Amino acid sequence: LLNILTSRNYKLLDVSQLKLADLKLEPPLVRVSFDQLTLAFGDAYPLDTGQRYLRIDQKVYLLTNSVYSLLTEEAIKFASLSPLGNAPKMTELQLPGYHLVAKEGLWALVIAPTEDRDTSTDGINTLVDNWEHAQAISVQHYQEGTPQGQILVMLPGQSEPLSLAIMALKPEFILARIDKGIQYHLSAIQVDRLLHLPQKTSPVDATATPSTAGTSTEISDDGDDVPVEETTSTEEIPEEIIDEETE
Incomplete structure (x- = not known):
């Protein structure tokens, strides 16, 4: 909408030759105010050139009809x-x-x-x-x-x-x-x-140690692979057992 203020695609008309009421500029169909500046939109140009009458202060222009349809929508849009x-x-x-x-x-x-x-x-x-x-x-x-x-x-x-x-x-x-x-x-x-604030994230337990258990396979009597769980123990072997095995 603000692009209207910098548009160069317009034609300035001679107000003395116009009847503002006939152009629906007095009163206007739509009025838009920017601070102290008021734009009054009138009827479309009758020759179907895609232009519309626009009044700013005491001057009347023919301007490309690009925003009028937006101005007639509900304000909530x-x-x-x-x-x-x-x-x-x-x-x-x-x-x-x-x-x-x-x-x-x-x-x-x-x-x-x-x-x-x-x-x-x-x-x-x-x-x-x-x-x-x-x-x-x-x-x-x-x-x-x-x-x-x-x-x-x-x-x-x-x-x-x-x-x-x-x-x-x-x-x-x-x-x-x-x-x-x-x-x-x-x-x-x-x-x-x-x-709500974000959910608290559970802290990672740094003291947890991964399991050292693993699996291997053995061949059964009928030739099928049978998974066998392997465990790694850190317990010391009693000396009595070691002595018996070495004798």
Whole structure:
């Protein structure tokens, strides 16, 4: 959409020769504002050249009709698939049973979980990273229901936390921005990744020694191979047995 502002494929028209109402520029069909700049989109050019009337301030242009169809879509189609917005950097995260705060770039647990989860720096950073890169499958209009929990996220420059209501855990993981009237549909796989720290990994037992047992084969009387387990013993042979064998 911003490419309109730098487009060179246009024709400037003489406003004095135009009736803006006939071109559907007064009032316009669609109005888009960029800070102090307003673009007013009017009717398509009647000769089917793929152009449309566009008014900027007091000037009227014929411009390639490349974005008008997007502007007539529902606004929800422009919503980011990230529940936290584009390239979010959190400063605080509150989940059911968890409370994490970032201080001077380092994350710490204020409320620690009771289950067997990884509360190390790596575990905490993994949870934060999962949130900052979370992507929904789709964004839809909010459907009223009873929330199963609440998530609060503080982002830089905000005085109030962003609130996400947990509407469902399966078959889809649904998070709602009730204040915006939208909800994010995520895969159910994301439930554990976004609502919990990673599972603790069991340490490898360095004292365990591998078995020295092996197998060999012997030939039976009928000619078949018979597997025989071999064991290696580190026990000393009694001297009495050695003496008997050497006599």
